[in-house]
Amino acid sequence: MGWITRTFSSSIGKKMLMAASGSFLGLFVLVHLAGNSSSLLGRTTFLAYADYLLSLGFLIPVFEILLLIIFCTHVTLALLLFFENRRARPERYAVVKSRGGSTLASQSMLYSGSVILIFLGVHLRNFHFISQKQPLADLIRTTLDNPVVGSFYIIGVLALGLHLSHGFWSLCQTFGLAHPKYTRTLDKKAAVFGLAVGLLFALIPVFVLFFPGFLR
């Protein structure tokens, strides 16, 4: 157990765990995005995907518990690192100098993370903690065709895209995959990655809101 305490108490240990837990969550998001995107191929394809999920049986609750533990670890570490940084540098700079890796995404990690947390609460209430009596395709349509809910989903997934873009950048830094020579292209790649994930997720609420035939 000593290594757990040591890892959690050192800054670099926390950052490594943050990157590892973030990668797992990011991977989940990509798999979920791929599954959701099957809806763009039509109702039959999407319902086949929903059936496949059901066929996984007990693996689903096992995976959900793992996901929950990793998610809580990620959020706890983020808060610990945030307060640690605050304590180390209590006074705010009068002028924020532009420095490598300082972007809208990096500056807003705590805010985008908080939006994701709220989004997830609503999202799980909509799709997970529900005694589902209708096919998944209809549940998506009836949930997202309310303009307030649909817009909320669009904001939530775009916040996720912003969060992931810095997460991707940070992951490359933590595991030494970045080189000062390539930092500019890494910034661009991270931004394109985050934007692509956010926009692809956003297609579903947009289609539900603007194309009444979607998933019918």
Ligand code: HEM
């Ligand atoms: C337009 C965007 C989204 C739609 C339409 C959507 C749809 C769904 C649906 C239908 C389910 C239940 C079936 C399934 O597991 O696939 C679900 C579950 C879930 N979604 Fe999403 N989702 C969206 C975005 C997201 C995002 C951005 C995240 C993460 C930040 C997320 C996290 C989850 C989680 C954790 C579950 C529960 C997984 C489980 O029970 O095993 N979703 N989503």
